[in-house]
Amino acid sequence: MSGAIRVVLYEGAGSAPFGAGERFEITRALLEKGYRVTRAHAGGRGTAGAEGAPLVVLGRFDEAKPAEAVSEAGAPVYFRDVADRQPDAIVALVEEAGAGAGATKPGGWKPWFPVIDYGRCTNCMQCLTFCLFDVYGVSGEKKIQVQKPSNCKTDCPACSRVCPEVAILFPKYKAGPINGDEVNDADLEREKMKVDISALLGGDIYAALRQRSQHAQSRFAKERDDARALEERKRCLTKLQQALDIPAEVLGALPSLDDIRERTARAMAQTNPAPATGEEGA
Amino acid sequence: MSADAGTPRILYCHCAYAQAVPKPVKQQVLQTLTASGVEFEAVPDLCEMSAKRDPALAELAGCGALTIVACYPRAVTWLFNAAGAPLAEGVRVLNMRTETAEAVAAALPRRTERGAGAPASEPVGECDGRSPSVKR
Numbered sequence: 001m002s003g004a005i006r007v008v009l010y011e012g013a014g015s016a017p018f019g020a021g022e023r024f025e026i027t028r029a030l031l032e033k034g035y036r037v038t039r040a041h042a043g044g045r046g047t048a049g050a051e052g053a054p055l056v057v058l059g060r061f062d063e064a065k066p067a068e069a070v071s072e073a074g075a076p077v078y079f080r081d082v083a084d085r086q087p088d089a090i091v092a093l094v095e096e097a098g099a100g101a102g103a104t105k106p107g108g109w110k111p112w113f114p115v116i117d118y119g120r121c122t123n124c125m126q127c128l129t130f131c132l133f134d135v136y137g138v139s140g141e142k143k144i145q146v147q148k149p150s151n152c153k154t155d156c157p158a159c160s161r162v163c164p165e166v167a168i169l170f171p172k173y174k175a176g177p178i179n180g181d182e183v184n185d186a187d188l189e190r191e192k193m194k195v196d197i198s199a200l201l202g203g204d205i206y207a208a209l210r211q212r213s214q215h216a217q218s219r220f221a222k223e224r225d226d227a228r229a230l231e232e233r234k235r236c237l238t239k240l241q242q243a244l245d246i247p248a249e250v251l252g253a254l255p256s257l258d259d260i261r262e263r264t265a266r267a268m269a270q271t272n273p274a275p276a277t278g279e280e281g282a
Numbered sequence: 283m284s285a286d287a288g289t290p291r292i293l294y295c296h297c298a299y300a301q302a303v304p305k306p307v308k309q310q311v312l313q314t315l316t317a318s319g320v321e322f323e324a325v326p327d328l329c330e331m332s333a334k335r336d337p338a339l340a341e342l343a344g345c346g347a348l349t350i351v352a353c354y355p356r357a358v359t360w361l362f363n364a365a366g367a368p369l370a371e372g373v374r375v376l377n378m379r380t381e382t383a384e385a386v387a388a389a390l391p392r393r394t395e396r397g398a399g400a401p402a403s404e405p406v407g408e409c410d411g412r413s414p415s416v417k418r
Contacts (some may be wrong), residue, residue, distance in 0.1 A: 020317035026326055027316050028309070036338075037324045039316070110299045111329035115360045146364060149333040171329055171357035172300040179302070179379070235346025254298040 003053045005103040007094055009039045015059030016083075026058070029087035034106025035094060054101035056094050058082045076101050110170055113149030114159055118165035120183070125267040127159040127168055132250060135159070138270040158246045286356050291323065292391060293353035298326040303353060310383035311351060315390060328352055332361040339367040351406045353379045355395035358409055 004136050011017040018026065026130035026169060027037050032221050052073035059065075065079035078097040082090050093152045098105070114127070128136035136159075160168035173179040177187045222223055230272050283378075294315055297303040315322055323342065325331060331339055342348055343362050348370070354357050355375035362369045376386045 026317040028296075028312060031312075031324055031326050034298060036326065038323075039320075039322050041321055056353050106326065107299070109330070111327055112300075113329070113333055115332070115357065115361050115364050117356060118363065149410075169357050169360060171353060171361060172297075172302045174302075176354075180354030181380075182354075184299060188324045199413050216349055 003104060005035065005094065005101060006053045006055050007035050007055045007096040008035045008055060009037060010057050010059040012041045014062050016062065017059065025087045026090055029091050030066075030094065033091050033095075035091075037185040041248070054078070054098070054103050056080060056097045058090065058094075071274055086217070109150065110154055111149075112154045112156075112170065113152040114146055115169045115171060115180075116144065116146060117167045117169060120164055120165045121163075122167075125165065126162045126164065128267045130162045131159050138267065142270065153247060153250055156247050156250050158250055161246070291342060292320060293328075293342055293348060293350045293352075294324045295328040295350070296324060296326050297328075297353065297378075299330065300327075307378045307381075307383045307386070311378060311386050314383070315351070316388035317390065318390065321382055328358065328361055332365040333414065335365045337350045339365045343367040343369050343373075346370040348373045349376065349389075350374065351376045351378060351386060351390070353377055 009018065009023065009026065023039070027039070028170050030037050036060050052071070052075045054075050055071060055077045057065075057077060058181040060083040061079070061081045065081070067079060069077045069079070071077050077102070080093050080097070082093065089185070093187075121144065123142075125138075125144060128144055133148075133151040133153055135146055135152045136144060139145045145271070155172045157173050160166075160170060160173075162179045166187055168178070169180045171180050175181075220234050284302055292315065293296070294312065295303075296308060312324070315324075323338075339362055344367075349371060352375060354377055359369055360374045374389075376389050378386055381389075
């Protein structure tokens with residue numbers, strides 16, 4: 001594999017400019033198929049090819065170009081004359097070149113993952129301990145980081161709800177401040193109320209349900225009804241799901257309080273320097 | 283077609299895999315951009331590039347004269363950071379989620395067509411960190 005293919009719309013020496021409408025349609029069609037497009041003039045100031053990705057140079061060339069060359073970075077460069085071609089046909093040319101270069105096919109994943117605002121993050125590890133999908137990890141410098149973004153559950157912003165500092169963004173989320181909008185005092189107040197969601201979800205709910213269950217056992221021992229308890233739990237979770245915009249399947253897979261405690265301990269062990277035991281290297 | 287130090291840059295994000303940016307806004311901005319005669323980098327999705335730690339982000343991030351047309355500046359800043367490519371001082375971020383297409387288009391750097399025989403004029407924001415307006 002040689003990375004994702006890049007496209008250059010070349011309108012410099014030896015290639016007639018595209019019409020504005022044509023340039024727009026070609027660019028849009030390529031973007032929507034997941035291709036990155038650089039518009040370059042003579043002498044080219046773009047970054048195309050700088051990182052060694054295969055390149056397709058599209059132009060309305062005055063004279064015949066070699067079909068293929070090699071960039072300074074050693075990547076294949078494909079020249080394609082696209083005069084009088086429709087955007088769809090141009091996309092097909094690019095796809096064909098990409099297949100020939102063994103390039104990664106674009107798209108196929110909605111890039112949904114948490115982004116940490118380190119200007120706000122206090123490295124408290126609540127996100128790491130709460131996340132069910134091992135998205136987070138700890139760096140060599142003992143710093144929380146997103147290590148497996150593709151593990152993230154699409155459209156789930158749950159970890160941002162547990163962050164006491166509103167430091168976790170999901171840029172594609174519908175509303176602020178999770179979408180990256182500036183954090184204001186009202187947001188902070190609101191989020192502080194949700195600070196202990198990991199306990200609320202992992203602990204309080206279970207505790208509340210246990211309490212209710214015990215209560216029910218003592219009062220209605222003869223009428224014990226597991227189905228009713230289950231319904232009650234569902235109602236609780238549905239309320240939370242609606243209030244916090246957390247997918248049902250995530251709520252349904254919540255860790256137990258013990259799990260959360262264990263994860264927290266593991267995370268903290270990662271962030272704290274190992275105690276000197278005098279046994280290093282043993 | 284390699285980068286050079288005196289390059290003003292425009293990076294446009296199409297947010298292709300979600301509806302986060304209103305479609306009419308991004309269409310109109312792209313239309314303005316492609317009709318403007320300036321060079322640009324148009325990417326399907328900055329989030330995707332960040333998640334994949336695309337090396338192109340590091341190259342773009344180092345250019346202080348960069349104008350990024352995408353979404354919230356806070357999101358863009360930390361997306362670059364997450365990719366190991368912190369943005370240089372002076373980078374402008376134009377937000378297509380909150381601004382109108384007209385406002386974004388009006389804030390784009392302008393440049394006379396180069397390469398079709400016309401010399402560049404009114405160079406805007408050379409890559410030296412002296413960009414006139416900072417919005418991060």
